[in-house]
Amino acid sequence: MIDIERAILSSFRAGIVAIRPDGTVVYINPIGAKILEACSLREGENIHPRAGENVFFRVLSEALSMNYLPTRVEAELPRRDGERQSLGFTLSELKEGDDRGGICAFFKDLTHVEMTEESANLKQRLLMLGQMAAGLAHEIRNPIASIGVHASLLRSNLSGNEKLLSSVGMMSREVEKVEYIIRECLNFVRPTELGIQQVPVDTLLDGVIARMITLHPGMEFSIQKPANGDLKVDADTALLEQALTNILANAVDACHGKGIVNVLVGTSRHFTEAVRLNRQVELLLPGQLGKEEEFVRIHIRDNGPGIPPEIQDRIFVPFFTTKKTGTGIGLSLAQKIVHAHGGVLDMDSEVGKGTEFIIKIPMRHGSGR
Numbered sequence: 001m002i003d004i005e006r007a008i009l010s011s012f013r014a015g016i017v018a019i020r021p022d023g024t025v026v027y028i029n030p031i032g033a034k035i036l037e038a039c040s041l042r043e044g045e046n047i048h049p050r051a052g053e054n055v056f057f058r059v060l061s062e063a064l065s066m067n068y069l070p071t072r073v074e075a076e077l078p079r080r081d082g083e084r085q086s087l088g089f090t091l092s093e094l095k096e097g098d099d100r101g102g103i104c105a106f107f108k109d110l111t112h113v114e115m116t117e118e119s120a121n122l123k124q125r126l127l128m129l130g131q132m133a134a135g136l137a138h139e140i141r142n143p144i145a146s147i148g149v150h151a152s153l154l155r156s157n158l159s160g161n162e163k164l165l166s167s168v169g170m171m172s173r174e175v176e177k178v179e180y181i182i183r184e185c186l187n188f189v190r191p192t193e194l195g196i197q198q199v200p201v202d203t204l205l206d207g208v209i210a211r212m213i214t215l216h217p218g219m220e221f222s223i224q225k226p227a228n229g230d231l232k233v234d235a236d237t238a239l240l241e242q243a244l245t246n247i248l249a250n251a252v253d254a255c256h257g258k259g260i261v262n263v264l265v266g267t268s269r270h271f272t273e274a275v276r277l278n279r280q281v282e283l284l285l286p287g288q289l290g291k292e293e294e295f296v297r298i299h300i301r302d303n304g305p306g307i308p309p310e311i312q313d314r315i316f317v318p319f320f321t322t323k324k325t326g327t328g329i330g331l332s333l334a335q336k337i338v339h340a341h342g343g344v345l346d347m348d349s350e351v352g353k354g355t356e357f358i359i360k361i362p363m364r365h366g367s368g369r
Contacts, residue, residue, distance in 0.1 A: 013108075017041065018094060020102040021064060023048040035087070035109045038079045054078065056087055056107075063091050063103050074110070086110040137182045144182075148175045194236040194340060201231040201265060201296055208244045209263065216252050223263040231265065233296050233361050235341055240361075243337040243345075246330040247300050247357050253323060254304030254355060264299040268360070294363045295343070301356040307349040315347065 009016055015032025019025055023046040033041070039053055051061035055075040063069055069091040077085045089107030093100050151171045158164045202225055209221050225231075233240075251261045307315060314320045316335045321328035338345040343361035 012106075015089075015107045015109075016104065017060070017107075018102060018104045019047055019060060019064065021100065022046070023061065023064060026102070032107065035107065036077075038085065039077060056089070059091075060103070060105060069093065069103065140178070140182060144175055144178050148172065151175065194239065196234050196236060198232050199235045199237050199240060201233060201298070204237065204241060205244065205263060205265065205298070208241055208248065212245075212248050212252065212261075216257055218258040219252055219255065220260045221263070222260070223265070225265045226267070231267065231296055231363075233341075233363050235361060236337075239337045240341070243334040243359070244298070244300075246334040247359075250330055250357075251300060251302035251304065251355070254302050256304075260303045262299075262301045264297075264301075266297045266299075267363075268295055268297050295360045296363055298359040298361075299356055300359075301354060303354045306351040306353055307347075307355055308351060312347070312349060316345070 009027070009029050010031075012029060012031065015035045016027070016029045017025060017032050018027040025041060025043050025045050025047060028036075028041060028043060036056075039057070041047075041050075041057075047057060047061050047064075051058045054077045056077055059073060059075065072088075072090055074086065074088050077087060079085045086109070087107050088110050089105050092104050092106070094102040094104050151168050154168045155165065155172075158168065205223060209223060212219070213221055248261065252259075255261070311320075311322070316332050318329055318332040335345045338359055338361065341361050343359065346358040346360070347355065348358070349355035
């Protein structure tokens with residue numbers, strides 16, 4: 001690396017570490033070395049043997065084999081004084097022409113003050129958003145309710161006038177659509193309060209799929225369960241059912257009501273340290289140090305057209321939708337519900353082959369992340 005490049009990278013206020021595909025650390029800037037002082041990482045070392053030391057190193061180790069890198073991660077590391085050190089970092093590919101030459105991590109030490117301020121600011125913004133949404137919902141619902149009442153009155157006095165009845169019917173449907181959007185918006189901005197109980201996953205899925213079959217007779221649904229069955233999770237039944245319904249409804253829409261949806265249920269073990277990921281969370285290495293926990297995995301795959309790569313990063317963004325009649329809240333609300341259970345909602349899609357959503361929920365509900 002030439003001197004000017006090192007000078008530029010050394011001047012960054014964030015830590016930078018670059019790793020070759022074989023796991024060799026080829027560069028770490030001075031600030032990065034200082035941030036990682038408690039678990040010193042040096043150029044020339046291989047990250048793979050050190051994956052068991054902490055979450056950060058495990059993420060770096062496994063990210064080398066990932067096709068899609070998470071763009072925002074937070075993790076806790078032990079410090080020499082016995083306290084916990086919180087890191088916020090992003091990952092990106094190192095390119096050598098068209099070839100992938102490894103990965104690069106940009107990271108920052110989130111001090112207690114920064115974390116407290118960030119948390120307080122976020123809480124305040126969410127509170128304001130919730131209050132604003134509730135106020136808007138109230139102001140919108142009053143005239144909408146009035147329109148609905150008058151539409152009903154018109155319908156009862158227009159018998160025989162098919163043209164006007166058709167228009168009134170359209171008004172009523174539009175009123176119902178607005179009411180639905182308001183409810184969905186309010187559901188999204190409200191804090192998720194869980195009523196935890198033991199939920200049999202098989203029974204819950206059977207019920208949700210049975211309703212989808214009734215509502216969408218043009219679709220073909222199949223489900224594969226473990227031979228032993230009897231999988232249970234500590235969860236809120238109604239909210240988990242809503243998340244599953246939203247994802248299945250998205251699959252139906254992707255197939256335009258005529259396609260195949262396969263549901264696969266299983267279990268796996270993952271670490272449950274304080275790692276927050278925006279996407280692609282198959283990151284922590286079983287068998288290493290750390291707290292492992294058993295997760296129920298639910299794969300929901302459709303044979304639709306797939307999601308174009310250029311919009312995959314936005315599918316969980318509230319109000320983003322490619323549908324003419326969609327609200328763009330269904331998947332973001334499903335993600336919020338899964339996260340509230342301490343779980344992960346992941347996605348894998350390929351144009352022309354379909355889309356798969358993967359839900360991972362710990363079988364025993366903890367304090368959340």
